[in-house]
Amino acid sequence: MKAWRDRIASRATMVGVIGQGYVGLPLALVFHQAGFRVLGFDIDPVKVAALSRGESIIQHIGSERVATAIASGKYNVTADFDRLRECDAIFICVPTPLGAHREPDNSYIHDTARAIASRLRPGQMVVLESTTYPGTTEQEVLPILEQSGLSCPGDFLLAFLPRARGPRPQGLQHQDHSQAGGRREPGLHGGGRRVVRGLPRARHPSQPRARRGVGQAAGEHLPLGEHRFGERAEDDPRPHGHRRLGSCPRRRHQALLNSRMPRYVIEKLTLALNGDRKAINGSRVLVLGLAYKADVDDDRESPSYEILELLLEAGAQIDYCDPWFPKTHRTRKHDLGLRSVPCDAATFSQYDALVVSTAHDVFRKAELYRGTRLVVDTRNLMAPLFPDGGGPRVVKA
Ligand SMILES: NC(=O)c1ccc[n+]([C@@H]2O[C@H](COP(=O)([O-])OP(=O)(O)OC[C@H]3O[C@@H](n4cnc5c(N)ncnc54)[C@H](O)[C@@H]3O)[C@@H](O)[C@H]2O)c1
Numbered sequence: 478m479k480a481w482r483d484r485i486a487s488r489a490t491m492v493g494v495i496g497q498g499y500v501g502l503p504l505a506l507v508f509h510q511a512g513f514r515v516l517g518f519d520i521d522p523v524k525v526a527a528l529s530r531g532e533s534i535i536q537h538i539g540s541e542r543v544a545t546a547i548a549s550g551k552y553n554v555t556a557d558f559d560r561l562r563e564c565d566a567i568f569i570c571v572p573t574p575l576g577a578h579r580e581p582d583n584s585y586i587h588d589t590a591r592a593i594a595s596r597l598r599p600g601q602m603v604v605l606e607s608t609t610y611p612g613t614t615e616q617e618v619l620p621i622l623e624q625s626g627l628s629c630p631g632d633f634l635l636a637f638l639p640r641a642r643g644p645r646p647q648g649l650q651h652q653d654h655s656q657a658g659g660r661r662e663p664g665l666h667g668g669g670r671r672v673v674r675g676l677p678r679a680r681h682p683s684q685p686r687a688r689r690g691v692g693q694a695a696g697e698h699l700p701l702g703e704h705r706f707g708e709r710a711e712d713d714p715r716p717h718g719h720r721r722l723g724s725c726p727r728r729r730h731q732a733l734l735n736s737r738m739p740r741y742v743i744e745k746l747t748l749a750l751n752g753d754r755k756a757i758n759g760s761r762v763l764v765l766g767l768a769y770k771a772d773v774d775d776d777r778e779s780p781s782y783e784i785l786e787l788l789l790e791a792g793a794q795i796d797y798c799d800p801w802f803p804k805t806h807r808t809r810k811h812d813l814g815l816r817s818v819p820c821d822a823a824t825f826s827q828y829d830a831l832v833v834s835t836a837h838d839v840f841r842k843a844e845l846y847r848g849t850r851l852v853v854d855t856r857n858l859m860a861p862l863f864p865d866g867g868g869p870r871v872v873k874a
Contacts, residue, residue: 488512493564495589496522501570506542509552517554528554530545536774561596570606581609590621597625602634613615630760722754739783746853746873758792767799774801781834782811803817825849
């Protein structure tokens with residue numbers, strides 16, 4: 478343990494981040510900024526090549542950040558998994574897409590665990606960062622890693638670091654592990670060490686919720702310890718499936734709310750239009766925001782698609798506005814083939830109603846709504862724009 482502490486303090490630790498996507502790339506850059514040498518791994522050769530040229534593959538992460546990291550020589554991106562041997566700490570940030578029954582598909586995690594197992598060496602730490610259901614670390618990842626012949630915690634360390642809403646220095650939120658599975662390991666307390674601002678501390682499932690705010694206030698932490706942590710589904714606004722929802726009534730309730738949200742929005746809109754003696758059938762409705770959360774170019778599992786689809790089914794003439802997405806993507810369930818309309822008052826005024834689905838900053842301007850009649854607001858975006866009243870009729874959903 479002391480050896481780990483010393484290596485971290487002196488930044489001798491080599492950090493490996495597997496998966497250079499929305500989660501893995503910022504994580505790699507945070508480690509790099511904190512002075513560590515970082516190896517980013519990805520199976521996508523196009524991504525590896527672009528990043529190696531210093532080009533960002535994510536809109537809200539500027540290429541300058543990537544270029545600076547690459548130019549320093551301390552951040553490299555590779556598809557050569559043999560280089561995992563060079564890493565002291567390995568973070569798994571691969572996708573866990575939802576299957577047809579909204580169950581996370583852990584096959585990427587399994588593939589990655591196998592790739593690590595065949596190169597695992599004593600002294601390494603493996604941290605699972607992908608969103609998953611409780612039990613994955615101990616029951617799925619650990620057995621694969623132990624096929625290497627090494628054991629945990631004697632030879633290597635294994636932890637679960639729940640992904641916060643974005644590995645960024647401000648606005649971090651810790652996950653609530655109080656309901657999560659996993660078992661208590663001796664010497665847990667003090668398992669987290671503050672090393673890098675911008676990272677949440679790995680926490681044990683039984684750690685009381687009251688401590689949740691500590692990391693938020695004090696900065697963030699690199700997990701370090703001879704503990705296997707339990708896990709929970711990501712605290713993500715998307716309607717994540719959760720294989721063991723039954724074990725957590727609060728999350729089950731939240732998932733249910735999320736999946737019902739689009740229908741609730743349509744009900745609210747129908748009633749509001751009704752008040753104006755209008756039917757949803759034939760009305761022109763503009764949905765603001767396609768991204769699943771504000772100011773990101775990620776629309777996977779976004780409820781906006783469901784809202785648009787339901788509006789279409791109800792006979793509305795639909796459009797959407799989202800400067801982050803010039804056109805809709807084809808998703809597992811939807812193929813709307815729409816293009817974003819301009820984000821201006823003249824455009825907005827042409828619709829019978831607007832539905833705020835994502836609270837992008839660009840929508841936070843009162844003048845945009847000067848010709849708007851009705852807004853169904855799922856994000857409470859409108860109220861702060863018109864603190865003294867005025868503005869369009871707003872229905873909260
Ligand atoms: N994007 C978010 O805001 C967000 C929020 C919360 C949780 N998460 C979770 O974080 C995890 C990663 O999500 P993401 O959004 O970064 O996904 P992503 O699709 O943006 O990136 C994943 C990357 O992993 C690579 N990859 C796939 N299989 C691989 C393998 N076997 N080895 C190496 N690389 C591989 C892909 O090429 C891709 O570049 C998921 O579990 C997701 O649910 C994401």
